[in-house]
Amino acid sequence: MLKKLGALIIIQFIFSTSLYANDKLNIFACEPEWKSLAEEIGGDMVKAFSATHAKQDPHYIRARPSLISKIRRADLIFCSGAGLEVGWMPILVQKARSQVQPGNIGYFMASKYTPVIDIPNEIDRGHGDVHPEGNPHVHLDPHNILLVAKELNRRLSIIDSKNKSFYQEQYNNFVDKWQNSILRWNKEIESIKGKRIIIHHKSFDYLFNWLQLNEIASLEVKPGIPPTASHLKNILENTNKNSVDIIVVSPYDPTEGALWLSEKTQIPVVTLPYTIGGNEESNNLIALFDSSIKILQNALYDK
Numbered sequence: 403m404l405k406k407l408g409a410l411i412i413i414q415f416i417f418s419t420s421l422y423a424n425d426k427l428n429i430f431a432c433e434p435e436w437k438s439l440a441e442e443i444g445g446d447m448v449k450a451f452s453a454t455h456a457k458q459d460p461h462y463i464r465a466r467p468s469l470i471s472k473i474r475r476a477d478l479i480f481c482s483g484a485g486l487e488v489g490w491m492p493i494l495v496q497k498a499r500s501q502v503q504p505g506n507i508g509y510f511m512a513s514k515y516t517p518v519i520d521i522p523n524e525i526d527r528g529h530g531d532v533h534p535e536g537n538p539h540v541h542l543d544p545h546n547i548l549l550v551a552k553e554l555n556r557r558l559s560i561i562d563s564k565n566k567s568f569y570q571e572q573y574n575n576f577v578d579k580w581q582n583s584i585l586r587w588n589k590e591i592e593s594i595k596g597k598r599i600i601i602h603h604k605s606f607d608y609l610f611n612w613l614q615l616n617e618i619a620s621l622e623v624k625p626g627i628p629p630t631a632s633h634l635k636n637i638l639e640n641t642n643k644n645s646v647d648i649i650v651v652s653p654y655d656p657t658e659g660a661l662w663l664s665e666k667t668q669i670p671v672v673t674l675p676y677t678i679g680g681n682e683e684s685n686n687l688i689a690l691f692d693s694s695i696k697i698l699q700n701a702l703y704d705k
């Protein structure tokens with residue numbers, strides 16, 4: 403009898419949890435930072451998935467069949483926008499439901515709610531520039547995270563109105579936690595302001611603007627155009643004249659250019675996590691900023 407009762411309880415448990423799982427909002431995030439933010443605000447009410455991971459360049463992934471099956475079920479599509487996913491998202495979005503099509507509540511592009519920097523004077527996609535709408539890597543300014551979180555809360559509360567008060571509470575807790583972190587970070591970053599940096603791709607411009615670091619050059623000729631010998635030679639000539647403290651790359655950048663320049667100049671190459679999972683410590687948004695600041699502090703300590 404007891405055995406039967408136990409089995410019944412287990413069956414009921416499986417049944418109720420599967421029902422519960424089906425009740426959750428499916429969030430299709432393009433990048434790990436938005437999956438993480440969706441989990442911060444959505445908590446147990448959402449099931450978030452990221453189309454890319456930290457070792458992939460979000461500009462260039464393949465719209466593979468497994469992504470199509472994920473996007474078909476999405477209640478919310480949550481991406482950076484500003485052209486970051488233009489190479490692979492449009493074909494996926496075609497397969498998604500009407501409520502997540504562009505212009506609808508379930509189609510959420512973070513960069514529409516943040517300032518966008520590096521907007522070129524003239525559109526130049528013909529020459530391969532992958533940032534014709536400005537810099538899409540908006541998540542690395544912590545103030546932008548607050549702006550995006552606010553809009554995310556608004557959208558979740560409309561899409562899943564029965565849980566509106568839950569999302570509001572999660573959002574309030576997140577904002578408190580995040581604002582306290584910004585106060586702490588503002589103290590920690592004092593010592594590195596004004597340091598001089600070369601980057602591979604303009605992935606970190608929002609971070610460096612916030613940190614008031616001085617970006618001297620990019621190894622890419624233009625965003626998305628790999629370093630050429632003549633471009634690297636120009637940078638080498640300039641770095642000989644002006645001191646540069648570090649060369650920064652992301653976990654997915656090709657490192658040949660950075661290593662070549664480092665070998666010629668003895669300027670160290672530093673890898674920043676860029677997003678959640680970019681290194682072991684960066685397993686949530688606060689840890690991502692903690693880790694980035696710690697790495698920069700260590701690298702720039704005696705510069």
Ligand SMILES: [Zn+2]
Nearest residue numbers: 603604605625
């Ligand atoms: Zn980019």
